Amino acid sequence: MTDGASIVLKARDIARAFPGVQALAGVELTLRAGEVHALMGQNGAGKSTLIKVLTGVYAPDAGSIELLGKPVTPESPIHAQELGISAVHQESHLLPNLSVAENICAGRYPRRPWKRGGGIDWPETERRARELLAGLGIELDVAQLAGGLPAALQQLATVARAVATDARVLILDEPTSSLDAEEVKALFALIRRLRDKGVAILFVTHFLDQVYEICDRMTVLRNGKFVGEYVCGKLDARGLVAAMVGREVAVAERSATPASAAAGEHAPVLAANNLSRRGQLKPVDIELRHGEVLGLAGLLGSGRTELARLLFALDKRDSGDIRIDGQAAKLDDPADALKLGLGFCPEDRKHSGIVAELSVRENIALALQARMGLGKFLTLTEQRQIAEKLVAALGVKTASIETPIGQLSGGNQQKVIIARWLATHPRLLILDEPTRGIDVAAKQELMQEILGLARGGTAVLFISAEIEEVVRVSDRIMVLRDRAKAGELPPGADEDAVYSMIAQADPGHHLAPPAGS
């Protein structure tokens, strides 16, 4: 797009503080009609706060917002929507028990005239929804229940709902984080159609390649401050990351000779035979050695998380013996796993990771204290020492170790949960999607940390949907497909090898598909 494109929204000098944190200061943002604009920054840079200011969730402490040249002050998300600013958040928020049409028109159902009995005009509701979807080129049965749709179609319907109110500005907050490549393509097609209709789109994501694929310009924030606005073609990925981080980032690489080379004579840290659970995982053998990073790759629903949960005894296994350091182990609940020196960072941080109202210190101390039991108490001083040390080592950004963890940004929460397990000095650490929803720099730091752990002799089971990450940090890679083991790849395997094993394109595996699928 050209510089001449008309400006739809201009935010000037936005500031917003929270107790102990200046979340935004002097932030500028200009959105133009018919352009896709990326909002970039690390976790905690202020992206979410800026979006919340634009959509009326927070009132700014200072600054002004102009929409089509007129000053506006959005007071609530609904008010913002009436002004023409709509937002779609990370996980789509359709009501699963309503039809697509009902979802799209929710809150503004067409009424039948009183003469004909009043009430909601359902045929008209469906007609409007059909018309809207057709206009956007989305093929969808509007009478279908939203809950029954795949995540990607739900996402498209959510975008449709957001623009149904004649939005001039559409904010997409990490819309692609739970979509696969095909689904992203469909979403991008929709974004392009909306762009061509003259909607100004603000796109927030952690995926750099997506930014370059679809965006025209970008605004970079760092530590709540405005770094600059760039035209995408004029700032390469390296420059972008440097702008976000404020320095050059080293890229984590696994060492050529894994630390496990010397561990050959020891029994494996963990060896499981025939591990299975009905409906979740077909019998799988897995082995982890000292100082080894075992990558676990596979598509969503291939059984990655299920395998991890069985190893940590979060779910009961139907079959399988687990040996720890060569000894048969009693491993029936997470407390046993903890005693045996296992650690587990769950995929769903909010639901099963953090205890939001407890402080960073208490969240870090929790697992270590649980292993020590009620008899021995970590004194406040000991807790502080451990927490201070790990917060510094992992570079957690927090006002203090007494801050409730719920107030930290996602990436920092993730680091605290990892710190929780590091405090227990685990011999095996299971990391289920540890890099999900965290920014590039934090990802690099995390992977450095994982490699450092392995060098120190800890076995790591690394699970990620991002194959590139798995390849980069793993010594060995195990691939799951259809809830069974598809195969294993030796050190040095590249992304293509993983993809072809996942896709069953590797002829060697093609001949022997998993039984009973």
Added chain:
Amino acid sequence: MKRIVHHALFWPAVTLALLLVASSLSNASFLSLSWRDGHLFGSVIDILNRAAPLMVVSLGMTLVIAVRGLDISVGAVVAISAAVAALMIGGSFSATGEVHSDYPLWLALSAALAVAAACGLWNGLLVVKAGMQPIVATLILMVAGRGIAQLLTGGQIITVYYPPFFQLGNGFLLGLPVALWIAGGLWLALHLLLSRTALGLFVRSIGGNPEAARVAGVRSSAITLCVYTFCGFAAGVAGLIVSSNVKSADANNAGQLLELDAILAVTLGGTALTGGRFQLAGTVIGALIIQTLTSMIYSLGVPPEVNLVVKAALVFAVMLLQSAEFRGVVARVARGGSAA
């Protein structure tokens, strides 16, 4: 100043202070203390003594609520404990005019407390092992428990004739009621247990996010089970104090509606009903607020038929005072008024 206002116990303490001031305005001798018969005497001492059973029950309830539970059977457990104690102590006059208990006092008290703790354990098992909703699980014992108490007493009020037992609810130690020492001791023990061991951290993590606590290796089931058992035990202690105070066990009326007062005391004290954060000292203040209210209504000479309505109105006012939202509205209206 700001730190004091934002302390969790600030508003409960203010509420209690206001009620005490109101009481002393309506009754000039309310705050006066005197020394009679070797102990302190006055309305305040009376309130402390009467509030003791509620304090004890509410302390147990605080922990149950802190782990996202609820125990509405405590009133019935009070009745069971009272019945067991009264039946086992009983008392008969010997030829010399001395009174003997049917079983040794220590055995009777221990048995009553053991039965109460077993009731708590039952509740805990239903919640933890059978996965029932706490309110439904404890509803069972709330209904059945009173039946069990009536069965034990044969539907009669069991009178106790053994004077040493009366000390629990009527006696004094170092000038203060024995019941108050029991409640205070229990509070201190709990306070130390929760702040000097890891139990406090575990309870708050289970209440804050049960799934995260489980993933972190906290033995949530065992701790929750212990908490329910303790709640039953505390109700048992209250049952002993109540039956000692009236020198009898009344299966129909002992501890009736106590569960609601206990939940109210916990709430007034600043513990969130959603679990996680809890305030033991707040609960003690909450129990005192409720007893002060009750005493105030009696001393004002409110006719019995409107008693409950007056109490409800006062509780409503107290809850408004403690609601941050309501105070915010008041502050806004006040500011708006002064600006205009």
